[in-house]
Amino acid sequence: MGFLNVNGRAAGVGVGMGVGALLAWWAWRRHRQLDAPTRWEKVGEVSELVIYPLKSGRGVKVTEAEATQYGLGVDYLEDRSFLAVNKEGKFLTGRQLPKLTTVVVNLNGTKVTLEAPGAEKLELDLKNVTRAAKVTDAVVFNADVRGFDCGDEAAAWLTNAVNDGVVEGGTRLLYHGNLTRDRKAREPAYYSFSQYKASDKVLYADTCAFMLTSETSLADLNSRLERPITLDWFRSNIVVRGVKEPYDEDDYAFVRIGDVVFRRLKPCDRCVFTNVDPEVGKKCEDGEPINTLKKYRHVDGPEKLQRTWAQKPVFGVHLGIDACGKVCVGDKVEVARASCNPRWKYL
Incomplete structure (x- = not known):
């Protein structure tokens, strides 16, 4: 849906262009088509969809939702x-x-x-x-x-x-009452991630409209913790079941669920908020799970990002959206990998 709208507007403008401008537009359009995923790999299925109506409040788990420009x-x-x-x-x-x-x-x-x-x-x-x-x-x-x-x-x-x-x-x-519909997703100050678009919007969210994690990554983390935690600590909107390898989501450039297409904006770096136990509303004095994540979550990336992630370890992935629509628990999750296309790296 999103790709069709963009191309449709460009085509309408192109009719009255000069030859040079038309060729430039065609090159841009071809570049977009080359960048768009053409190969998808099934990695699992949706196990949870969670809406957080109140920023920092408890999540509301639903069986289906509309994936909109502003989130679920x-x-x-x-x-x-x-x-x-x-x-x-x-x-x-x-x-x-x-x-x-x-x-x-x-x-x-x-x-x-x-x-x-x-x-x-x-x-x-x-x-x-x-x-x-x-x-x-x-x-x-x-x-x-x-x-x-x-x-x-x-x-x-x-x-x-x-x-x-x-x-x-x-x-x-x-x-919000429709007073914040024009707010752009916030690109972090520590690095410029090229995947952000002007169309990426949020209401009161920090960085982006969607965050995805996997049950497999949580299981790996819990194997390293003295006290297991749930994904509620990480405030995911979309949870995937059946992923073969932990932290496989580090390599997702695009995610497709039904007709909905998400675009990776950046890995989700974690702060001290993750140390709050959402069941009782208290900070954990042992600094977990952040302290454990710092010990082993050394994600590949440019040196500047490595320095940031050493203090704010990565767990999950932040997503924008290119095609909106309905998503349901049980839906197949497909991905296009960043490792398959150099343009989908962080740079």
């Missing part, structure tokens, strides 16, 4: 569409407030339900939130974003559930 979604339930902020509008995550990982945000139509251990359930209606039109400016990793403030009752509930007096002035809850 089911009706109003969209990935990273709610955001916790402080009184100055700066975003808050499980890094500062580990208990955020225990908060469940679910939607039934426009009705929102907030739940957390030890807190009474709170219900909101997004129609009332957007009708109030209280728009708040916020900042996510130096990017300006906006959102509808969900009101004093939601702010009091969230503060009581997760704050523990850590954030002065408490916390407030924002809903």
Whole structure:
């Protein structure tokens, strides 16, 4: 779908071009076709699809979802569409407030339900939130974003559930409400990855719209840990079952699930947030699993990336999307490998 739209627009413009411009356009089009995958390899099947409505909140596991430009979604339930902020509008995550990982945000139509251990359930209606039109400016990793403030009752509930007096002035809850649709995916400051496109968008996510991991990679990591963990610690949107080798996803340049085509943006480097146990909302004093990952996850790449990944080890892969559509648990997962095409490397 995405490739057809791009080529369709270019073809329409090309009719009135001069010969030189037309030849340049044809070379560009041919280059794109050469770069597009023509050979796919089955590596497994989808075992989990997870939507994280609240940034840093608990994931909602679904059996099918729409893979959109902004991430996985089911009706109003969209990935990273709610955001916790402080009184100055700066975003808050499980890094500062580990208990955020225990908060469940679910939607039934426009009705929102907030739940957390030890807190009474709170219900909101997004129609009332957007009708109030209280728009708040916020900042996510130096990017300006906006959102509808969900009101004093939601702010009091969230503060009581997760704050523990850590954030002065408490916390407030924002809903994107179509106010952030033009936000581009954030390319990291430490390296320029050529696979990013202007079409890669996010709502309140950090870097990209999708993150994929495999059960096989988790099994390998757990064999090295004293205390096994789950993939909930890594906050994957798409989990693959049946992959033969651990960390095979390091080599995925494109991923195809049904008619949906994802494009690898970069390996997913991990920070201290991974040390938060999402079941109890507490940081692990032993620094796991990051400390173990640092010992053996030495991924090939340019020297500059090697230095970064020595401190922020890689687990999983960040994806953009080239063709949107429905994905389901049980769907076949096919890939085109970066090792098969030099243009699909990091450079």
